[in-house]
Structures are given as C-alpha cells and as structure tokens.
Amino acid sequence: MSILTLSNLTQSYGDFDVFVGINAAIPNDGKIGLVGPNGIGKTTLLRILAGFDSPSAGAVTLSRGTRIGYLRQEAMDAFAGRENTVHAEMLTVFKDIKRQEAELREMEHQMAEGDDGEDLFARYSAAQTAFEYAGGYDYEVRIKQVLQGLGFGTEDLETPLSHLSGGQKTRALLARLLLERPDLLILDEPTNHLDVDAIEWLEGVLKLWEGALLIVSHDRYFLDRVINRIWEMSRTGMEEYRGTYSHYVQQRQERWALREQEFETIREKFLKELDYVKRNIARDATSNMAKGRLQRLIREVKVVEAGGLNLLNSKNWGRVMEEVDISDTKWSVMDTEQHIRSLSSPIQRPPSLSLRLHTRLRSGNLVLRSTELTIGYPNAPLFETDRLELHRGECAALIGPNGTGKTTFLRTLMQQIEPLSGKLQFGASLKVGYLAQSQEKFNPENSVLDELLEHKHMLLGEARSYLAQYLFRGEDVYKSVKMLSGGERARLALAVLALEGANFLLLDEPSNHLDIPAQEILQEVLEHFDGTILLVSHDRYLIDQLATQIWELRNGRLHITPHSYQEYLSLREAERTQAASIAAEQRSTRNGDGRTDRTARTARNEERRRAQQIAALEDEIHRLEKQLADTEAALIKASRNEDLPAIQRLSAQYESTQAKLNAQMEAWTEMAAA
Numbered sequence: 001m002s003i004l005t006l007s008n009l010t011q012s013y014g015d016f017d018v019f020v021g022i023n024a025a026i027p028n029d030g031k032i033g034l035v036g037p038n039g040i041g042k043t044t045l046l047r048i049l050a051g052f053d054s055p056s057a058g059a060v061t062l063s064r065g066t067r068i069g070y071l072r073q074e075a076m077d078a079f080a081g082r083e084n085t086v087h088a089e090m091l092t093v094f095k096d097i098k099r100q101e102a103e104l105r106e107m108e109h110q111m112a113e114g115d116d117g118e119d120l121f122a123r124y125s126a127a128q129t130a131f132e133y134a135g136g137y138d139y140e141v142r143i144k145q146v147l148q149g150l151g152f153g154t155e156d157l158e159t160p161l162s163h164l165s166g167g168q169k170t171r172a173l174l175a176r177l178l179l180e181r182p183d184l185l186i187l188d189e190p191t192n193h194l195d196v197d198a199i200e201w202l203e204g205v206l207k208l209w210e211g212a213l214l215i216v217s218h219d220r221y222f223l224d225r226v227i228n229r230i231w232e233m234s235r236t237g238m239e240e241y242r243g244t245y246s247h248y249v250q251q252r253q254e255r256w257a258l259r260e261q262e263f264e265t266i267r268e269k270f271l272k273e274l275d276y277v278k279r280n281i282a283r284d285a286t287s288n289m290a291k292g293r294l295q296r297l298i299r300e301v302k303v304v305e306a307g308g309l310n311l312l313n314s315k316n317w318g319r320v321m322e323e324v325d326i327s328d329t330k331w332s333v334m335d336t337e338q339h340i341r342s343l344s345s346p347i348q349r350p351p352s353l354s355l356r357l358h359t360r361l362r363s364g365n366l367v368l369r370s371t372e373l374t375i376g377y378p379n380a381p382l383f384e385t386d387r388l389e390l391h392r393g394e395c396a397a398l399i400g401p402n403g404t405g406k407t408t409f410l411r412t413l414m415q416q417i418e419p420l421s422g423k424l425q426f427g428a429s430l431k432v433g434y435l436a437q438s439q440e441k442f443n444p445e446n447s448v449l450d451e452l453l454e455h456k457h458m459l460l461g462e463a464r465s466y467l468a469q470y471l472f473r474g475e476d477v478y479k480s481v482k483m484l485s486g487g488e489r490a491r492l493a494l495a496v497l498a499l500e501g502a503n504f505l506l507l508d509e510p511s512n513h514l515d516i517p518a519q520e521i522l523q524e525v526l527e528h529f530d531g532t533i534l535l536v537s538h539d540r541y542l543i544d545q546l547a548t549q550i551w552e553l554r555n556g557r558l559h560i561t562p563h564s565y566q567e568y569l570s571l572r573e574a575e576r577t578q579a580a581s582i583a584a585e586q587r588s589t590r591n592g593d594g595r596t597d598r599t600a601r602t603a604r605n606e607e608r609r610r611a612q613q614i615a616a617l618e619d620e621i622h623r624l625e626k627q628l629a630d631t632e633a634a635l636i637k638a639s640r641n642e643d644l645p646a647i648q649r650l651s652a653q654y655e656s657t658q659a660k661l662n663a664q665m666e667a668w669t670e671m672a673a674a
Helices: 042-051 088-114 118-133 140-147 165-182 196-207 219-228 245-280 287-312 318-322 334-340 406-413 448-455 460-468 474-478 484-501 516-527 540-546 565-593 597-642 644-672
Strands: 002-013 016-027 033-034 057-060 068-071 184-188 212-216 229-234 238-240 366-370 374-377 381-383 389-391 395-399 424-426 432-435 504-508 531-536 549-554 557-560
Touching: 002 042, 002 406, 016 042, 016 238, 016 334, 033 042, 033 219, 033 245, 042 068, 042 184, 042 334, 057 516, 068 088, 068 165, 088 140, 140 484, 165 184, 165 196, 196 219, 212 219, 219 245, 219 381, 219 540, 219 565, 238 644, 245 334, 245 644, 287 334, 287 540, 334 484, 374 406, 389 531, 395 540, 406 531, 424 448, 424 484, 432 474, 432 484, 448 474, 448 484, 460 474, 484 516, 516 540, 531 540, 540 565, 557 565
Parallel strands: 033 212, 033 229, 068 184, 184 212, 381 557, 395 531, 395 549, 432 504, 504 531
Antiparallel strands: 002 016, 002 057, 229 238, 366 389, 366 424, 374 381, 549 557
C-alpha cells in the first residue's frame, strides 16, 4: 500500500519547467533515495511533498492520517522564536507523555495521603499501562541516545537553541524528527554537518526505521547502506530502480544498453520497411499495399518522435496507434526517411569526461617510506604516525575527524613544513600533484580560459579543445572562476592538474561540493590513473572504490591498515566486538552469572540458522542471475531477428527478474551484515 502518491506532478516558474508530469508512489516501508544532478529540482520536489509549496499542476495524495517529517538542508530558521534549550526542545516531542506522568504523580500523591479507593487504584493501573505503552519509562533514554548519536555532548543539552550554529540547528532538528517518528521522513542532505561516527549511527537508525523514507543525499555510501530503491530525476522525467545505490548504477548501465539495442532494432526495422515501400510503391501490382505500409510506418515514426520507445513498447501500443492522426501529415517517402534517420536515441546519459590523468614519468616502485613521525608545528604537535610505506599504483586513504591535522600532513609530504621528528624518504622520479580542498590557487576574477592559460601557454583553439574535454564548451570558457559551481571548479582543478603530468597525487577532499554525476566522473578518472594517490576524504564510497591502504587518524596517532576499506571496517568491527565481549565477560564474572554456557549454545544455534538462511539466499541469487543471463541472450537474439513482440515480452521478463534479484540481494546484504 502506498503512503504517498504523485500524479502528473509539474512545477514551473514562468516559462521555465523545473519538472513535468512526474508519477510515482512511496510504499509504507519504502526507503527511497532521490538522485539527479544539481539544479534538477530535487529540493523543489521535497518541499512540495512536505506541504511547504504547491505544484503548478498535478496532485500529491497522502493516505489518511499520515504524519510527515521534513529535514531541510539548512535549518537556520527551524527554531525561530523558540527559547528552549536543546534538551527542553526534545522534551516537547513527549508532551503527552509528560502530561500522563504528571497525572500518575498526582494519583500517587493521593494514595500517599490515604486515598485507597478502588476507583483510584483502577484509574492508576490503567494510566500506568498507557504510560508504559507510550514509552513513558524510556523517553529520557531515547533523547540521550539520539542527541549523543548526532554528536551532541552532555555540555550541549542546556544550550539555548538560539545560541546554536546553523549546523547544530540542523542536527537538533534531525534529532527531534527521529524522536517524533513520523510515518514518512523526508531528509534533504541529512549527512551535512555530521562526522563519520554520527553518519554511521544515523545509518543504523534508518536501516531499522519502521516508516517510509525519502532521502536526497550526495553521500553514495550512505545511500547504499540505507535505501532500497532509487528515484532518478532528469530533464525527461523520473525513473525508479530497485535496490541500493550500487544496484542502481549497475541497473542503469544495463537499462541504457538494453534501450540502445531496442532503439537500433526499431530504427533498422523502420528502414527495412521503408526499403520495401521504395521498391514497390511505383508498381501497379503492389502500389496500394506499399502505400498502406507507408501510412503505418509514418504513424509509427510519429509515435516514437512524440513519446520515444516507451510508447512503442507499451501494452497500449494498438490503442496509441489508433489515436495518432496523420490526416494532415503529407510526408513523402524522402520525408519519411529523413524523419527516421533523425530519430534521436532515447538514452539520456549524463555528460562524461573523455580524459585520463596521464603521468609523464614513471616513478620508482617505492613512492614513500618513513620512520615513525611526529607531525605538527613547534610547541604544537598534532599527531604521531606508524611507519609509512606506499608503492607505485597504490591508493592510501587518509581518514579522521576534521581538525586533526590531515591537511598539515599533506603540507609535510609536499615538504612545505618539516616533521617534528622522524624521517621521510621519497622514491625516485617522483612528480607530486596537489589538488587543494578549496582550490585557493585560482584567481576568482579570471575566466576559465584565462586560468588555464596561466598554467600553460597554448594556442586559443588548442586551449578551448582541451577545456571541452572537461565539459567547458562554447561560452562556458569565458565564465569567471568566482561564478563557477563546486562541480565546475572541481573540473577546472582536474584540467589544471592533468597538465602537470604528476605521478603522485595528493588529493584534499576532491569530491566536496560535487553532485553525484560529478562524483562518478571523478571516480572514473581516478580509477584509470596509473600513478599513486594519497586521498584525504570523507567520501566513503570513493574510498571504498579506490583505497588499497587506510591511514586513520585516531586519538593523536596515524594508524596504518594495509588493506581495502571493507577489510578495515571488518577489522574495526572485530576490535569492537572483542572489546564488548571482554567487557561482558568481566561483568558476568563480577555478577557471578552461571548462564554463560547456555548463552553460548544459544548463540551457536542462532549462527547456524543464520548461515543456512544465507546459503539459501545465495542459491536463489545464483538461480536468478542465470535466468537473467538467459533472458538477456534471448533478448539479443530477438533484437537481431527484429522480433518486436518477443522484444516486448522479454523486456518485461528481464525487468521482473531483475526486480526479484534486487530483492534477494537486498535480503542477503541485510542478513550478511546482521
């Protein structure tokens, strides 16, 4: 059952259409990630669904009694006119429980004064049951857990809301929404202003969320951990994909390839039909048949021009064909051929960078080695390090909280400052390239073209061709640097960095301020880089895809894990589990608990059942993957044979099997992570 339905939703400002004709539905347990490039209208859509704005056309239908919670990107005005402290604001969520609690205290006072009437005891018993059912005995614990999880310390609880920064107000609003437990929680960039620990805590909460979620986030790893379907917004509408963000990326590529194949098949069919018309329209014996087939062909071409392959492959194809009026269409055979050849592919792929970061010089196998180091400034050391060793082709991800000295460490590697103790050894033939977090080296008054030419002299035509590889085309090259978006500045920084031919890249938060399409472009470029990378980033998805070592700044020391990000997470979880086990054992010893053996047996039995369930899921996944591969092979064969009914049937079968596979993969992921 759907908790919210969008029907032909349109939003326009004057002659500008933000989006047109969106149809979708959010199921009761749907956890949806809304993605798309910046400026496509994601926040506009969220504000309409949350009831803050009205659409230009269409309707939003809520199921009766649905409560919606909405977290905007920046919540500076969320608590305007409210003088509560942080803790007092959280208590407002439980005002009914507080009223019940006051009533209980009053009845307890009456009983203490000697009122022992049956009516009072009955009312007290009923009120106590209702109070317990409403969570009256644990609401203070919930408040503490949520505030701590989102990074508020004990000292923050009595801080007035008006004294909070913008980021703190956003976190406080998120805390209140989590405590309110609305039926549909709408979150616009919820990981902004959260550190990694708080993000991981929020992921755990939202994975177990009993209501529906609609989330806009640039954090791909967060989406992977929380959502079970994707809504992708584009200028042509909105498409739905089942599964996590990673499943969406894979399905999107498959969907593009399938539609491209369908499009080419349809166009070839049209051209073959036109060839028959050309050969027979002038013959007396076959002229009428050829003219009839030409009229049908014109009708089909017009349908594709108007609605793309979706209409051509729809179940209502026959009805659509009947509704197409071609009485006023005076296409000749030549006109028809021109329209067929002018049909554009229905695939709306995001722009891609046709570039690679090439190294001019191959470095030695050893890129970096050190003894234990002390990093920082005289009289102000920041942290110490384990021994470091980095080889050609590796990527080390430097992670840790803000303000711990990561950028200072990069400056040390660039030999701008010396380590306070220890020795750094650099490899042979090393050329370092540095991508700063804020790209402060750019002159904000320069145009994109001028900025490039300041870094390397080249002819104007050559410079424009070079910038076109980075999607600066036409008048874009004359944009001033200060007017560039975060994604555009990142593309310009990559363009300049590529000129250096570096073989060792130091990247300081390269994906900051990038929307998801720009993050995907950056990832692709770095994946194909044949040198060595030291990556400072909070982007866990990028780290997961690139890193071969994890360098973690924690408690004043840089700890080295010479493994992938997933292996690092497994080791960290094992450490936490071991610590929790030791603590539990110590408590058990102190309490004289004799149930240890029985608890262990229960845990082993549970683990066996879990392993059996995982094995069954894996068998089903293998079966569905084989079925999907067989369907794909049959679809390719049908496309080659230009068998349109088979293409339509197999396409539906492919999508159905893919949906089942996504559901099983999601179940396997949850089971394996449990």
